[in-house]
Amino acid sequence: MTIKTLEDAFVQELQDILHAEKQLVKALPKMARAASNPDLREAFASQLEETETHLERLQQTFEMLERPFGAKKCEGMVGIIEEGQSLLSEEVDDRVRDAMLIEEAQKVEHYKIAAYGTLCTWAETLGHEDVYQRLQDSLDEEKAADLTLTELALQVVNPLAVHLVE
Amino acid sequence: MTIKTLEDAFVQELQDILHAEKQLVKALPKMARAASNPDLREAFASQLEETETHLERLQQTFEMLERPFGAKKCEGMVGIIEEGQSLLSEEVDDRVRDAMLIEEAQKVEHYKIAAYGTLCTWAETLGHEDVYQRLQDSLDEEKAADLTLTELALQVVNPLAVHLVE
Numbered sequence: 001m002t003i004k005t006l007e008d009a010f011v012q013e014l015q016d017i018l019h020a021e022k023q024l025v026k027a028l029p030k031m032a033r034a035a036s037n038p039d040l041r042e043a044f045a046s047q048l049e050e051t052e053t054h055l056e057r058l059q060q061t062f063e064m065l066e067r068p069f070g071a072k073k074c075e076g077m078v079g080i081i082e083e084g085q086s087l088l089s090e091e092v093d094d095r096v097r098d099a100m101l102i103e104e105a106q107k108v109e110h111y112k113i114a115a116y117g118t119l120c121t122w123a124e125t126l127g128h129e130d131v132y133q134r135l136q137d138s139l140d141e142e143k144a145a146d147l148t149l150t151e152l153a154l155q156v157v158n159p160l161a162v163h164l165v166e
Numbered sequence: 167m168t169i170k171t172l173e174d175a176f177v178q179e180l181q182d183i184l185h186a187e188k189q190l191v192k193a194l195p196k197m198a199r200a201a202s203n204p205d206l207r208e209a210f211a212s213q214l215e216e217t218e219t220h221l222e223r224l225q226q227t228f229e230m231l232e233r234p235f236g237a238k239k240c241e242g243m244v245g246i247i248e249e250g251q252s253l254l255s256e257e258v259d260d261r262v263r264d265a266m267l268i269e270e271a272q273k274v275e276h277y278k279i280a281a282y283g284t285l286c287t288w289a290e291t292l293g294h295e296d297v298y299q300r301l302q303d304s305l306d307e308e309k310a311a312d313l314t315l316t317e318l319a320l321q322v323v324n325p326l327a328v329h330l331v332e
Binding site for chain 2: 002003004005006008009013016074075076077078079080082083090091092093096099100102103106107109110111113114115117118121122124125126150153154158159161162
């Protein structure tokens, strides 16, 4: 796809986040299985449900823009998920792994916050009021999920992980 | 490096962000040269200065923890920067490229917000009060840089880029 206008850049970024979300649908169940803390497993399960909703919203967005529903390889998310996969294969204590899983998940969330944040400002500039709200809803959910993970880290997971060194 | 404790995970994450910051010292001058808007060029130049300060703080952090100053390949940032490099080689109108450069730079910022955010919570949990403030200072600067880019996109760069389709 050749980029000539901001509209082209907008569509390419939609293809990028579509690829990112699709990768997450595969990665999140593995992260949930690797988590030992039940609250963390639940957080990942809930993130998976939200990711599926984001995919539906993206499908609607492509339809509304009358563009073919297609993904473009998202190198950023590929790299972030690769870091997470190597963690799953390491011989780590369960409680420390939980803390590291949250770290990876927050990198995922922040990639998506940046991507949906840009998509929202571009949708606004381009006058796509109809798709703007869908993108904003996904952005709000990413920000909320990130806060949930921070709370979980501070209140539950990190205090358990640190006891190992005492 | 084998991860056994949260302290090990903390050091590994410091090695990861060190690699990320080192890559940025190389990438930001290219992004500044590719930017056509003078305010954006200035924003990238200022980010480069801050990145150099973050590197100095990391060096101090490794010294205070009495750990060797060394980097671990940061796959996430490698992927994000790769996306940005492919953009630099594309035949794009200058004003649209500026909008896309901001998008890439915000993905960079958000990766670092996630990384420094985790490092701060881990430093707090581990009782590393001395290094905590340095990490928090870098985190605050990343958040401020991200806001600056959003303002620049909304007020200057996006309105210029969208005129091309009118």
